[in-house]
Amino acid sequence: MQSPAFDHLVVGAFLLFGVVFVAVTVFASNLLSPKGKDEPNRLEPYECGVEPVGPPWVQFRVGYYVYALLFVVFDIETVFLYPWAVSFNKMGLFVLTEMTIFIAILAAGLAYAWKEGALRWR
Amino acid sequence: MSETLPVAAFWILALASLGGAVAMMATRNVVHAAFWLLEVMLATAGIYLLLSAEFLALVQVLVYAGAVAVLTLFTVMLTLRRREDAVREFPVAWGSMAIASLFTGGILLVLARFRPALAQVPETIPGVEAFGEQMFTTWALPFELASIVLLAALVGAVWWTGGEDL
Amino acid sequence: MSPTLAVIVRLVAVLGLMLTNGVVMIYLLRKVLGHLHIRLGPMHVGWHGLLQTVNDVLKLLTKEDLTPRAVDKVLFFLAPVVVFVPSLMAYLALPFSEALRATRLETGMLFTFAVLAIVPIGILMAGWASANKWSLLGGMRAAAMQIAYEVPLLLSVLPIVMIAGTMELGAVVDAQAGTWFGLVPRWFITDPLLWPTFLIFLISSLIEVNQTPFDMSEGESEIVAGFASEYSAMKFALMFLSEFSNTFVVSAMGVTLFFGGWLLPWAPDSWYEAVPALAPIVFLTKAYVGVVLLWWIRGTFPRVRIDQMMSLGWKRLIPAALAMILITGVVQKLLAPVLYRAVG
Numbered sequence: 001m002q003s004p005a006f007d008h009l010v011v012g013a014f015l016l017f018g019v020v021f022v023a024v025t026v027f028a029s030n031l032l033s034p035k036g037k038d039e040p041n042r043l044e045p046y047e048c049g050v051e052p053v054g055p056p057w058v059q060f061r062v063g064y065y066v067y068a069l070l071f072v073v074f075d076i077e078t079v080f081l082y083p084w085a086v087s088f089n090k091m092g093l094f095v096l097t098e099m100t101i102f103i104a105i106l107a108a109g110l111a112y113a114w115k116e117g118a119l120r121w122r
Numbered sequence: 123m124s125e126t127l128p129v130a131a132f133w134i135l136a137l138a139s140l141g142g143a144v145a146m147m148a149t150r151n152v153v154h155a156a157f158w159l160l161e162v163m164l165a166t167a168g169i170y171l172l173l174s175a176e177f178l179a180l181v182q183v184l185v186y187a188g189a190v191a192v193l194t195l196f197t198v199m200l201t202l203r204r205r206e207d208a209v210r211e212f213p214v215a216w217g218s219m220a221i222a223s224l225f226t227g228g229i230l231l232v233l234a235r236f237r238p239a240l241a242q243v244p245e246t247i248p249g250v251e252a253f254g255e256q257m258f259t260t261w262a263l264p265f266e267l268a269s270i271v272l273l274a275a276l277v278g279a280v281w282w283t284g285g286e287d288l
Numbered sequence: 289m290s291p292t293l294a295v296i297v298r299l300v301a302v303l304g305l306m307l308t309n310g311v312v313m314i315y316l317l318r319k320v321l322g323h324l325h326i327r328l329g330p331m332h333v334g335w336h337g338l339l340q341t342v343n344d345v346l347k348l349l350t351k352e353d354l355t356p357r358a359v360d361k362v363l364f365f366l367a368p369v370v371v372f373v374p375s376l377m378a379y380l381a382l383p384f385s386e387a388l389r390a391t392r393l394e395t396g397m398l399f400t401f402a403v404l405a406i407v408p409i410g411i412l413m414a415g416w417a418s419a420n421k422w423s424l425l426g427g428m429r430a431a432a433m434q435i436a437y438e439v440p441l442l443l444s445v446l447p448i449v450m451i452a453g454t455m456e457l458g459a460v461v462d463a464q465a466g467t468w469f470g471l472v473p474r475w476f477i478t479d480p481l482l483w484p485t486f487l488i489f490l491i492s493s494l495i496e497v498n499q500t501p502f503d504m505s506e507g508e509s510e511i512v513a514g515f516a517s518e519y520s521a522m523k524f525a526l527m528f529l530s531e532f533s534n535t536f537v538v539s540a541m542g543v544t545l546f547f548g549g550w551l552l553p554w555a556p557d558s559w560y561e562a563v564p565a566l567a568p569i570v571f572l573t574k575a576y577v578g579v580v581l582l583w584w585i586r587g588t589f590p591r592v593r594i595d596q597m598m599s600l601g602w603k604r605l606i607p608a609a610l611a612m613i614l615i616t617g618v619v620q621k622l623l624a625p626v627l628y629r630a631v632g
Binding site: 004009075121 | 295351352390395421424435436442443455521607610613617
């Protein structure tokens with residue numbers, strides 16, 4: 001029973017089942033629950049309990065964006081490290097040198113971003 | 123395991139990714155389009171998983187669905203001045219559509235004419251360890267070059283977003 | 289057992305565990321926080337309030353499911369799915385014992401972190417769909433938190449992959465069997481080299497599960513439950529079930545990676561063969577102890593600001609995690625052979 005293909009099937013089954021489960025429970029709770037009378041303010045946004053002031057939108061800081069760009073680069077670096085770590089014990093000293101160079105280059109990039117103030121929240 | 127299940131799974135995933143791509147282009151709400159893009163990326167991860175490329179599927183989920191989707195959403199949301207701006211009307215560009223259709227038709231025609239040999243899935247699926255050994259011996263130089271490319275992307279991102287004086 | 293039956297058994301077992309976890313953990317949280325505040329917590333429904341959360345679940349099931357007028361209807365309904373489904377899938381790779389696990393994925397460790405990486409996107413979806421300033425802020429903060437924790441979290445567990453030589457979680461536990469000098473269990477937490485690694489893992493996983501020093505996406509006292517404030521009834525319940533469940537999963541990951549998984553110190557293999565239930569019980573107990581420790585932190589520390597979290601992630605955790613990888617590499621390749629010869 002335990003084969004990779006079967007495990008992947010389980011992953012797929014869980015995905016489908018999860019979606020169905022959410023749909024069914026939300027539907028069931030809609031059947032069970034009472035429906036309130038339609039009053040003027042019933043469907044207004046709740047926010048913090050008083051009537052909302054201003055439009056439901058806030059412009060974002062650009063700080064989010066700078067970090068998101070750095071995040072993509074470092075995420076890619078991280079996934080490179082995983083196969084390296086798995087095969088690390090099997091291989092000689094040269095993989096350590098290889099990875100030291102790889103990390104050093106990207107650490108230099110991080111240091112540059114830090115120096116340029118890209119890591120400062122604004 | 124019987125053959126029907128993988129075939130059915132393939133059709134579901136293929137329809138999910140193609141349908142998601144079409145829906146992404148067709149929706150007039152940019153935030154919805156970003157989420158459709160996410161759906162396409164996840165469906166692609168599903169196809170990798172179906173091919174027993176477990177590690178590749180997870181990379182797809184982490185890098186594309188996790189990181190790139192967040193970047194896309196931030197970009198989309200940063201460009202909106204109001205929430206209502208997400209819905210954008212624009213006229214259908216018939217010219218571009220014609221060129222795209224011609225291009226797609228051409229590719230399909232070439233594929234139908236020349237029928238490239240289909241790659242076979244190997245008998246035993248190599249694991250992450252074998253992948254790592256290959257990558258850090260045979261492909262060591264391209265791997266180091268990848269770090270240079272990533273560094274360039276990083277420096278570019280920092281420079282482009284203006285560093286200190288933004 | 290036919291494959292179909294095997295899949296169904298897994299679905300029922302995992303969903304059952306997830307729902308039980310939700311009910312038990314909410315009760316436990318209220319008791320733990322209560323006693324930390326020198327209060328009693330729930331006391332009235334059942335003995336010492338034991339049935340309080342059962343009561344709450346039934347109440348949520350029969351609450352009206354409100355959909356405010358201004359929401360983005362499609363995304364509003366979809367967001368609970370995107371939050372809940374990855375949480376359910378996160379159980380797949382957990383090793384409850386040598387035999388008892390839903391799957392035996394070769395990349396189990398990365399799988400768990402990868403599916404959990406989808407949750408913040410669901411939260412962002414909920415925040416955007418809600419048409420509410422606080423929800424939107426909560427959603428954005430959830431995504432920002434992902435940006436801050438994910439790289440350090442993924443980097444922090446790499447020394448363990450390097451030492452164990454695998455990402456399969458069961459094999460990681462196997463690598464922790466035995467003792468140092470016949471005395472100290474060889475769990476990775478007893479290896480001083482991995483202590484900084486554990487600290488980075490602990491901080492990043494606190495951010496991952498929105499626990500209080502880093503609960504910016506909910507921030508009761510500032511953005512009123514954030515992404516969840518427009519949700520009611522079952523949609524609300526499922527989103528919070530998923531959050532509690534993620535706390536359990538992260539604690540279980542910590543147990544698997546650092547505290548020897550299902551292993552008891554000094555217990556011979558024959559015990560596990562004699563009592564098959566021993567391993568899962570040990571694993572669950574350890575995971576729950578971990579959960580209570582996380583809540584101790586939650587009850588003790590004040591919330592950090594978002595910029596503090598960002599600089600913590602990028603200026604402290606990432607450089608530290610990268611350094612730990614290189615240090616582990618040097619120790620493994622250069623020092624370990626010498627040391628093993630010395631120890632014998």
